[in-house]
Amino acid sequence: MTGEWPTLTVNEIRDPGDRSIAIGPFGSRMKADSYVEKGVPVIRGNNISDTRDLTREFVFVSDETADELRSCNVYAHDLVFPHRGAIGQVAIVPSDGVERYMLSTSLMKLTCDRSRIDPKFVFYFFRSARGRHALLQHASTVGTPGIGQPLTSLRSIQLPVPPLPEQRAIGHILGTLDDKIELNRRLSETLEAIARALFKSWFVDFDPVRAKAEGATRVCPEAIAELFPDRLVESEVGDIPEGWGVGTLGDVAEHPRRGVRPDQIQLETPYIALEHMPKRCIALSDWGAGHGLESNKYRFNRGEILFGKLRPYFHKVGVAPVDGICSTDIVVVAPRATEWFGFVLGHVSSTEFVDFADAGSTGTKMPRTSWNEMARYEVVLPPRSVAKALSTLIRPAISRLIAGIHESRTLAALRDEMLPRLIAGEVRVGTDERDERERARA
Incomplete structure (x- = not known):
């Protein structure tokens, strides 16, 4: 003690x-x-x-x-x-x-x-x-x-102040947990960057099409390259891949309106509000619980996209890591079909989409957007086969990202439980001379 x-x-x-x-x-x-x-x-x-x-x-x-x-x-x-x-x-x-x-x-x-x-x-x-x-x-x-x-x-x-070897052992135990949490965070950033880069390459820059037009080889796997045409054609929004169309976000995505009254909310239901959502990061690693809520909320499912609609919170966009409920200041967005998941996520989390939503927001004190406005966002529509190929590549990355979130929350809970007990001496840690030399060099 x-x-x-x-x-x-x-x-x-x-x-x-x-x-x-x-x-x-x-x-x-x-x-x-x-x-x-x-x-x-x-x-x-x-x-x-x-x-x-x-x-x-x-x-x-x-x-x-x-x-x-x-x-x-x-x-x-x-x-x-x-x-x-x-x-x-x-x-x-x-x-x-x-x-x-x-x-x-x-x-x-x-x-x-x-x-x-x-x-x-x-x-x-x-x-x-x-x-x-x-x-x-x-x-x-x-x-x-x-x-x-x-x-x-x-x-x-x-x-x-315990003996120095015990101090180092305590710091090492807690630091190891934090190291793993940080590793998961960095992996999440990498996975998100890969997903964004792939979306931009396919659906903004049309790199596979341009590469085929220039006769380049091995730009992407052959099975994927075959899904893309070999030339761009003119359209009302500029050059687009041949055979692709022009539409709106609402053509491929929807806003599931699943309203929930306070008396329908179970105490431990995960609850996401705007303060739980980081900016410019699709990994939602923080949420609260449903107890004490006194107003109507929206219900969402794991894997659906949450978009903070108040202007100060624009660019708060993420993939739900759990089933739960959210503030009505958040728009729940889901693809109309599973193959459109990556395409919808790429657009809704892009700077261009956030700028569009900001420009169309209404209200003086606290301007906000709405699903009706968001659904009007103009997009270049690929064939379903191309959208499906992107989602097939992105979904494993999103699944790994979500798994990392849950692992990090478990590790953080363990760290937070151990921290006061280690600091108070309620839990004592052994010190090995060889391990102590390693920790002293850290």
């Missing part, structure tokens, strides 16, 4: 260097016009999420700016925390080959004394309810959440 472990303050576990606990620069020292196209990446609040890793949407400052603000430089294994905004979150700077990062004005950092404390253990402490509470208890909730004396507050936080 934690009673067996000494309790130390963050100030006692920090690296003895004078820059080991620091705050980001004042806004006047790093304004937006300090950003450059390439240079030292700046960690901002939006780079920190509920995952372990930093998101990759960085802005940059020059090496000269970073040199002038050396106390705000962060390196691999440093921990970063918001002291304004999303207080309670934490990230650990990765060992990813980047020499250094910069803190933004709303963040603070901690460099641990690695001779006595494992940064991964400290990271997971702050991911636990106990660690989050320690950060949040110093925050003001008036206006934008903020910590009045951020560095003083950070230094004073107390945490249990």
Whole structure:
């Protein structure tokens, strides 16, 4: 139990260097016009999420700016925390080959004394309810959440400190689960990118047709190449493959209107609202439950497409990983026949379609689109055989993507169950000398 472990303050576990606990620069020292196209990446609040890793949407400052603000430089294994905004979150700077990062004005950092404390253990402490509470208890909730004396507050936080080998073992166990979750996320991104590229090649750029027209060989498997004509012809929407037509999304897709009243909703029914849907990502890995809902919803089936129809949420489009219910601010879209799945998904999740829906939205305070408007979207219609070939290739990728979502949720639940018990010492982990040497090098 934690009673067996000494309790130390963050100030006692920090690296003895004078820059080991620091705050980001004042806004006047790093304004937006300090950003450059390439240079030292700046960690901002939006780079920190509920995952372990930093998101990759960085802005940059020059090496000269970073040199002038050396106390705000962060390196691999440093921990970063918001002291304004999303207080309670934490990230650990990765060992990813980047020499250094910069803190933004709303963040603070901690460099641990690695001779006595494992940064991964400290990271997971702050991911636990106990660690989050320690950060949040110093925050003001008036206006934008903020910590009045951020560095003083950070230094004073107390945490249990088991022996270093046990710290590393705990960090390794929890980190291994996060590694697998991250691997699934990256695989999901790759599968989605492949599906998008294939759709664009076939139905936007008409690459197989152009290749055949130019006499190219082995552009795609012979059985697939035979499905495409060898020339483009003029149409009212520009050049299209010979024998193909022009129609609308509504010709091949529909909006199943399966309304559900609150009294018909079971408590544990998966529920997807706009806040559960990531932008520009078809993998829907988050959802809630149906208890407490007080208004009508739509029912959807696993594999159907969900489209967020409010303008602020446009480009929230994904494939349902479960059967469930969703907000009426989401349009459920399904192909009229299974062979059109890949074709419909490719269009509905495209930037061009989102722009079309945005342009046709109505309402002043909160403009929104509708299925009637979405169904009018003009598309070049291939023969069913071509649409079926795409769906045959894409469906296994979507199935693997969905399987990864469920596996990651299981791993996350296991991690979240183990985290407080490991941090509290309720579950003890053995340490093997050989394994310990490996973890120390990590």
